[in-house]
Amino acid sequence: MSASLAARTWLIVPLYNESQVVREVIAEARKTFPHIVCVDDGSSDDSANEARLGGAVVVQHPINLGQGAALRTGLDFALTQKGADFFVTFDSDGQHSVDDALAMVTRLSKGDLDIVVGSRFLDNRTKPGFVKVVVLKLAVKFENIMTGVKLTDAHNGLRALSRKAAQVIRIDQNRMAHASEIVSEIGRNKLRYEEMPVHLVYTEYSKSKGQSVWNSVNILSDLFLK
Template sequence: MQGSIARRTWLVVPLYNEGQVVREVILQARAVFPNIVCVDDGSSDNSADEAAAAGAVVVKHPINLGQGAALQTGLDYAMSDPSAEFFVTFDSDGQHGLDDALAMVTRLSEEPVDVIIGSRFLDGRTKPGRIKKVVLKLAVIFENVSTGVRLTDAHNGLRALNRRAVSVIRIEQNRMAHASEIVAKIGQNKLRYAEHPVHIIYTDYSRAKGQSVWNLVNILNDLIFK
């Protein structure tokens, strides 16, 4: 049953300068999900070659446009497969768990929902730093008030969507504000949604390159002054 669901699913992976780790991430992912598209968003390293060597389809942006643009390009590519029913946005740096992704898609296939959004705050597996946790909680408050979509983790990149959701959510915010935009469009289009507990894996590698907590300021700036 789960194997059949995985074959009807596309992993959509934005990719930017992750040449050190992306081959292993994709190799592990393809053991569960055979259909993976990586969108190389103008990387200056060998990310695209490493992803292709691991068996992913690679679509390239000639210049860096931002994660939102990469996700939209990847979703467009995956939607061109008429047999695809489910779509998972998945990070290229090893922070997302395949067990979580498969559980989310399984729920999507069984429950009357269009979107399953991962939350690192529904169980105790994820251990974000104190400042990061505060910033993420503030983002949740902002999203709940501004969109009417009630979430516990508004900026989690692990999401599972069905065809209906992907067809109505068009990502126009190219950079990090796309996460807020997706939540807003879930509310605007009255999509059925649920959350799922996920484990975000903070490795030494991801911590070394991780986003500054001050990116919240940039997200709000993009949303307010777009």
């Protein structure tokens, strides 16, 4: 065993106007994962600086490009880093748990998978609202049919990727549709995937920022219109 799992992992955190919480989120995650790259997606507040103070490397988009682009930039940056074997996409608003991330990397390190995707619906820890459950389930059904990839949670931002997965996954969709795009990329590249139950904390803060159900319409049209 050369280095510990956490030291071989890069956390990729897309960041957009989260200056209230990001420092705390990063500092907390740094207790476990020493390498964190925050991709500041053209925030108009002090997010980038806060992330730096939390201890992350910050890559800054000159203009707002959307979360999909931020993820891809983060992956590209982390891939150039020495000793980076695992890549975890992690939200900047404190919804994700560091323990879940570590568990996913541990699973990935067995070497028989390319990507581990978090799911809210494999156990009962997460409590989203009723409408959200219905919309998310419908999205999942639809994606299963379209991509042939069987996942129970279509839009979970917590994922652990191997080098291979980090290299091959293309993200063209700038806006929220990137989550669906990642799923279809798993299918297209025939990546070996598995889901793991994760716990999302719906705090008042994350709820106030969370995407509205209407966004599923936008996601659908983004995916189909060229």
